[in-house]
Amino acid sequence: MKKILLIQTGGTIAMNAKGAGVELDPESWSKVLYKEIPELSEIAELTTIPLFFEDSSDLNASHWKKLANCIQEHYEQYQGFVILHGTDTMAYSASALSFGLRNLAKPVIFTGSQLPMSSIRSDARRNLVNAIELATMNFQEVGICFNDALYRGNRSTKMSIGDFDAFGSPNFSPLADIGIKIKEKVLESFGAGELKNLADYSDEVFVLTVHPNLNPALLESLPLERLRAVIIRAFGSGNFCIKGPNSLLPFLDRCLDAGVVVAVVSQADYDSVDLSQYTAGRAALDHGAISGNDMTLEAALTKLMFLLAHYGNKTEIEKYFQQSLVGELTEK
Known part of the structure; x- marks a missing residue:
């Protein structure tokens, strides 16, 4: 069974419904995770790291560097990586990591949800199960898994606020379609050799x-x-x-x-x-x-x-x- 590192950064998937809205709940997210999806251990040997807990609209280049450093630090120990992330800036973070992590030979899969995991109608379970399974496969790039599709991270954009089909890849076909079986459509690699963490970004x-x-x-x-x-x-x-x-x-x-x-x-x-x-x-x-x-x-x-x-x-x-x-x- 492959070892997958699950990196939590916050976003709706880590929230709990409270009163009129939703709030980040870093204290209980892991309990909710295994309570709601106990079968995750059947897909992969999973380790979780709560790297930070932020609404994705508050993320910036310093957080992208933390993500890249985390993946570099654990790169040899795991066969794949799943990043839980808010949807608002997920495409920015995925794009940034695609440029910052060179010679990537393992999947780095972003996912999240439109509704908190604790919500009865949440899409979190489906997206997370799909993302973890994709992280055990042969993709060698940064992707976004949402609503039964895997998109190249730097080709993705958020296209809907209220639909479960929140992301699209307008000018490039999905890397995989997810139905009864996962159909790999694009398998590419960009560079070979040792992973290079070049994650550095200017705000000019x-x-x-x-x-x-x-x-x-x-x-x-x-x-x-x-x-x-x-x-x-x-x-x-x-x-x-x-x-x-x-x-x-x-x-x-x-x-x-x-x-x-x-x-x-x-x-x-x-x-x-x-x-x-x-x-x-x-x-x-x-x-x-x-x-x-x-x-x-x-x-x-x-x-x-x-x-x-x-x-x-x-x-x-x-x-x-x-x-x-x-x-x-x-x-x-």
């Missing part, structure tokens, strides 16, 4: 969501001297206003002069940014922007945070951002 990134009538004057106070990258969440395949007083091209010029990387991703979940397709995209290219291709916002942000922490040269950062490092984008 700003995300700008464009919208009609965005006033560029509001961006004049943005301290570009404290930034090294800006992600523009554009319309469609990479469009934004380039005419009249609302044109963002002067802002792109300021970024270019300041040596700030400008990457363009789409507000649409499906398909890819193509800056050569329309006039606005071609103007963005002319003013120094680069394409985020079909990356999710979560992947693009954590990838830039990772690259900024490891490279000082803008040209190198732009080069690696546009390459697939761990399957996060579709190379043309």
Whole structure:
């Protein structure tokens, strides 16, 4: 029987229903776990670590580093890892770990739930059982297990607040479908040799969501001297206003002069940014922007945070951002 390490970080799955809402309950979560799902021991030899207990909206790069360090510390002792995590930022954490843990040869599976485990209608039991079984299999990357599917972590995004089918992978097929049997659909590895824990991330990134009538004057106070990258969440395949007083091209010029990387991703979940397709995209290219291709916002942000922490040269950062490092984008 394989040894699996279950790492608890908090989130809804670790909450108890109390009064009008739900609250984190670090004292009783393990008791609830084995009370509700006693058959977990039939799947794997399970060890649990309560690494921290936080609502996932409070997590940041320091927590990603703790997760990476925990996995590195226990890497030789276990055949797989399951991380219990809140859904709100699960795709960010999974993406960040995919860049930080290199030469990964074992499954690292994130899961959680839309309802607390103590709730009678909770999806926690199903997700956790599936995640632990997936962690005993041959996946060699970071994934998100939710609602009978396993998605590549850096291809995932939260798509629903109220449905059990909370996550999707718009531009990449699931790694596995979970029915009566688990059907492996994608088995890839990224690098070989000893595990490298490169988990380090910079916060010198700003995300700008464009919208009609965005006033560029509001961006004049943005301290570009404290930034090294800006992600523009554009319309469609990479469009934004380039005419009249609302044109963002002067802002792109300021970024270019300041040596700030400008990457363009789409507000649409499906398909890819193509800056050569329309006039606005071609103007963005002319003013120094680069394409985020079909990356999710979560992947693009954590990838830039990772690259900024490891490279000082803008040209190198732009080069690696546009390459697939761990399957996060579709190379043309």
